[in-house]
Amino acid sequence: MDLRGHLDLLLLTALHDLGAAHGYSVIVRLRERSEGAFDLPEGTVYPALHRLERDGLVASEWATVASRRRRVYRLTPDGRATLRAKRREWRVFAAGMGAVIGPTPMEGLT
Amino acid sequence: MTEPDSVERYLDDLFDRLSGTGGAGRRALAEAEEHLRDDVAEAVSRGVPADLAAREAVARFGRAADLARRLRRANRSHRALALSSGWLVAGWASAIVALSFLLTAVDRLVELRRTPGNAVECASTTCPTQTQALEHYLALTVGFGLLGAGLLLARRVVRPVPVPAALPILTAVVSALLTPVFLFGALSPVLSDLNLLVGSAGIYFTLFVGVVLGAATLASAGWAIAVRRRPAVAAG
Numbered sequence: 461m462d463l464r465g466h467l468d469l470l471l472l473t474a475l476h477d478l479g480a481a482h483g484y485s486v487i488v489r490l491r492e493r494s495e496g497a498f499d500l501p502e503g504t505v506y507p508a509l510h511r512l513e514r515d516g517l518v519a520s521e522w523a524t525v526a527s528r529r530r531r532v533y534r535l536t537p538d539g540r541a542t543l544r545a546k547r548r549e550w551r552v553f554a555a556g557m558g559a560v561i562g563p564t565p566m567e568g569l570t
Numbered sequence: 571m572t573e574p575d576s577v578e579r580y581l582d583d584l585f586d587r588l589s590g591t592g593g594a595g596r597r598a599l600a601e602a603e604e605h606l607r608d609d610v611a612e613a614v615s616r617g618v619p620a621d622l623a624a625r626e627a628v629a630r631f632g633r634a635a636d637l638a639r640r641l642r643r644a645n646r647s648h649r650a651l652a653l654s655s656g657w658l659v660a661g662w663a664s665a666i667v668a669l670s671f672l673l674t675a676v677d678r679l680v681e682l683r684r685t686p687g688n689a690v691e692c693a694s695t696t697c698p699t700q701t702q703a704l705e706h707y708l709a710l711t712v713g714f715g716l717l718g719a720g721l722l723l724a725r726r727v728v729r730p731v732p733v734p735a736a737l738p739i740l741t742a743v744v745s746a747l748l749t750p751v752f753l754f755g756a757l758s759p760v761l762s763d764l765n766l767l768v769g770s771a772g773i774y775f776t777l778f779v780g781v782v783l784g785a786a787t788l789a790s791a792g793w794a795i796a797v798r799r800r801p802a803v804a805a806g
Contacts, residue, residue, distance in 0.1 A: 484605045500611075503634025506601050507640035509592065514644065531601050 467508050468517075469550060470498070472543040475518060475522050475535050482530040483509060509533055576624040577606045579632060587638035594645035606631060657721060658737075664718030668711050670778040675707035738794035745787040757768030 474489045475481060481489070486509075487502050504547065512518045515536040517539035581603055588595035606627050614624035631637070682704055753776075 482604070483601055484608045487605075495738035501636070502605065503602065503632040503637040504640060506598055507637065507644040508607075510598065510641065528604065530604055532599065556573050 466550075467504075468498075468512065469543070469546045471505065471508055471512060472517065472539055472546065473534065475533055476540070476543055480523070480534040482525065482532050484530075486533070505525045512539070575621065577610060578604075580606070580628045583634040584638060587634055588641065589640060591645060592773070595641065596647045598641045598645075602631070602637070624683040625686055642696035657724075661718050661721030664714045664721060666718075666779060666782050668718055670783075671707050671711040671714060674777055675704055675711055678707060738790045741790035742787055742794055745783045745790060749783040749787055751780075752776045752783055 468552075470490055472488060474486045474493075478485060478489055483506055487505050490498055490505075509518065509520070513520055513533070516536060518533045520533045520537050522529055522532050525532065581599065584602060585599055588599060591598075606624075609627035609630070610620065610623045613626065614620055618626075684703060
């Protein structure tokens with residue numbers, strides 16, 4: 461599935477749900493919540509997290525988790541505000557798309 | 571010494587591709603290693619053989635080249651971008667100036683063979699001979715050629731940051747605006763005074779730069795279209 465344009469919203473949501481979390485747990489969270497639908501190369505999550513940090517939407521620090529040193533990410537206040545705005549945008553978008561394409565399969569299409 | 575597993579080879583490859591990225595690259599490499607080791611450990615705990623678990627973890631993580639490209643893009647600063655773009659533009663500009671000097675040098679050489687020993691037409695009391703003019707332009711060709719080649723090669727070796735996404739369209743617009751200035755400056759008698767402003771660059775300077783800018787306009791417009799169409803899987 462092509463997640464272009466939606467990865468930021470997914471990552472911000474995962475970090476909101478998990479609180480402070482490292483990249484691996486964010487990916488596991490996305491995989492579980494999407495029931496395997498989001499089959500993206502796992503490595504792509506890290507550049508996206510770095511970009512969100514560069515833009516001030518997440519902050520990160522090294523922490524020891526289960527006796528392992530890991531980079532842990534959390535939302536910043538700007539990240540929470542962006543998440544609220546993106547969630548509103550997505551709901552409007554999804555409602556519009558749903559209204560256009562309809563809830564049932566189209567005749568003649570498999 | 572045991573053979574490195576898939577994870578080790580992948581991390582070595584990623585390390586090579588992240589050269590020059592400093593602390594951001596080191597941190598990304600550490601995160602990649604943690605992630606892959608966790609993934610392998612989790613699979614092994616489910617009974618998957620270690621070799622297979624390592625290969626599958628690497629496959630799921632994605633190609634090192636793609637990851638390195640995204641990491642460079644994610645961590646680049648505006649200052650580094652400006653420096654990188656300026657470096658690139660300076661390199662190409664030097665190469666173009668060198669080529670214009672080369673054309674002028676060839677012109678002088680042809681002229682010298684036709685009328686050997688004659689002074690170059692000029693208003694000054696100390697006019698150079700055609701041989702002196704030829705040597706002058708050849709020296710400038712070599713100087714600017716070396717400068718341009720040095721800048722462009724150094725940029726490839728150092729690999730600072732990728733060019734910004736806006737550079738192609740910016741180049742197209744600037745080239746499109748400058749093309750008529752140089753092209754008609756070279757061809758039009760009205761604007762021929764422009765040659766005096768850049769006279770030291772050779773008599774073909776304005777014409778040559780005008781043609782190059784015209785080509786650059788078309789090339790950078792195509793480049794901008796290609797950049798926009800390039801797939802960016804999960805680019806967020």
